[in-house]
Amino acid sequence: xxxxxxxxxxxxxxxxxxxxxxxxxxxxxxxxxxxxxxxxxxxxxxxxxxxxxxxxxxxxxxxxxxxxxxxxxxxxxxxxxxxxxxxxxxxxxxxxxxxxxxxxxxxxxxxxxxxxxxxxxxxxxxxxxxxxxxxxxxxxxxxxxxxxxxxxxxxxxxxxxxxxxxxxxxxxxxxxxxxxxxxxxxxxxxxxxxxxxxxxxxxxxxxxxxxxxxxxxxxxxxxxxxxxxxxxxxxxxxxxxxxxxxxxxxxxxxxxxxxxxxxxxxxxxxxxxxxxxxxxxxxxxxxxxxxxxxxxxxxxxxxxxxxxxxxxxxx
Numbered sequence: 001x002x003x004x005x006x007x008x009x010x011x012x013x014x015x016x017x018x019x020x021x022x023x024x025x026x027x028x029x030x031x032x033x034x035x036x037x038x039x040x041x042x043x044x045x046x047x048x049x050x051x052x053x054x055x056x057x058x059x060x061x062x063x064x065x066x067x068x069x070x071x072x073x074x075x076x077x078x079x080x081x082x083x084x085x086x087x088x089x090x091x092x093x094x095x096x097x098x099x100x101x102x103x104x105x106x107x108x109x110x111x112x113x114x115x116x117x118x119x120x121x122x123x124x125x126x127x128x129x130x131x132x133x134x135x136x137x138x139x140x141x142x143x144x145x146x147x148x149x150x151x152x153x154x155x156x157x158x159x160x161x162x163x164x165x166x167x168x169x170x171x172x173x174x175x176x177x178x179x180x181x182x183x184x185x186x187x188x189x190x191x192x193x194x195x196x197x198x199x200x201x202x203x204x205x206x207x208x209x210x211x212x213x214x215x216x217x218x219x220x221x222x223x224x225x226x227x228x229x230x231x232x233x234x235x236x237x238x239x240x241x242x243x244x245x246x247x248x249x250x251x252x253x254x255x256x257x258x259x260x261x262x263x264x265x266x267x268x269x270x271x272x273x274x275x276x277x278x279x280x281x282x283x284x285x286x287x288x289x290x291x292x293x294x295x296x297x298x299x300x301x302x303x304x305x306x307x308x309x310x311x312x313x314x315x
Contacts, residue, residue: 027051032060033163036091037099044099045083049091059173061093066173067163068095070138078129080149080160100158106145109208118155119209120239122148125157126202127236133159134195134232137168141193143201144182145208166193185223196225199235203228213239 025046027034032054036047048067054060071082081098088094105122108114126148133140140147142164149158164177176190184200187193203220206213216238222228229235 022047031163033064040096046097046099047088047091048095048097049088050093055092062172063163064093064095066170067165070165070167070170071095071097071162074133074136074138074162076129076132078125078157078159079133080158098158100149100151100160101153102149102151102158104146105148105150105205108150109145114210116211119211119213121155122150122157123206123209123211123213123239124236126159126205127232127239129157129159130195130198130202131232131236134198138162138165139167139193139195140165140198140201141187142178142182143198143205144179145205148205184225186225194225195231196228199228199232200225202232202235 021039023037025035025037032051033048034051036049038045038047048064049055050057050060050064065085068082068085071080072085074082080100083096083098085093085095103111130140130143140159140162142161143159147159147161149160150156151158166174176187178187178201180188182201182204184193184197185191187197187200199220203217206217206220216235219238220228220235229238
């Protein structure tokens with residue numbers, strides 16, 4: 001039995017030396033950067049450069065440098081890797097980054113090929129990425145489907161584009177920025193931002209995914225940061241609960257209300273007979289019935305249970 005490894009095509013191997021290869025793959029309409037795919041010693045890489053009209057402009061040069069410094073210090077399988085910062089003769093200063101063979105989440109949603117299972121995987125992986133990001137004191141500030149890649153091989157999340165990101169240690173370019181339809185109110189109006197700002201944007205994304213995340217998304221996108229989940233781990237915990245289980249508290253409250261109503265109705269129509277002692281010398285049995293029959297008490301208990309569910313204390 002021949003089990004030697006070999007190429008399946010017997011013809012001479014094609015020369016794959018693409019020295020000097022460069023291909024423009026993206027140029028944003030409203031942005032200031034463009035992306036090129038290059039071949040670097042047999043590996044595809046991406047160069048992020050300023051558009052010609054922005055090269056040499058101090059603010060945009062600082063933006064590019066800031067993006068490099070933030071990205072270079074991040075090491076996570078769910079974040080596009082940054083390799084270096086260099087000057088290319090006809091492109092100016094560039095960030096050299098990982099090439100990701102995949103599709104944006106935006107395009108994946110529009111294709112109609114996003115299943116509930118894949119949605120859940122993407123949501124949980126996004127939580128892992130953001131948890132790591134926030135542990136490094138970095139806020140992405142521009143979280144949206146077009147800045148999330150999903151790889152063809154393995155369907156894994158890769159977060160990209162840190163051009164508007166900010167970190168606690170940075171003292172420059174702190175102005176409000178982002179994408180209006182995904183930006184939290186505090187980001188749009190120039191107030192203080194923190195991890196909950198990214199949680200708001202995550203909630204907007206969850207609304208686009210399949211899998212029954214609407215209730216979680218509503219809490220993520222509360223106007224006040226104090227009313228949102230306090231951190232990404234709390235969001236992840238909520239996502240982990242199966243969709244049908246998320247509605248269990250509401251079902252339990254409804255069932256409890258029906259049972260209480262039934263007990264009250266039964267007690268009113270079927271009064272419990274008094275206990276009669278067998279002999280005059282034998283003390284009467286003390287009733288141990290602890291049924292609550294006072295309607296006002298039952299109403300108060302029911303109200304408290306409903307408040308707990310609505311406040312999110314019971315998930």
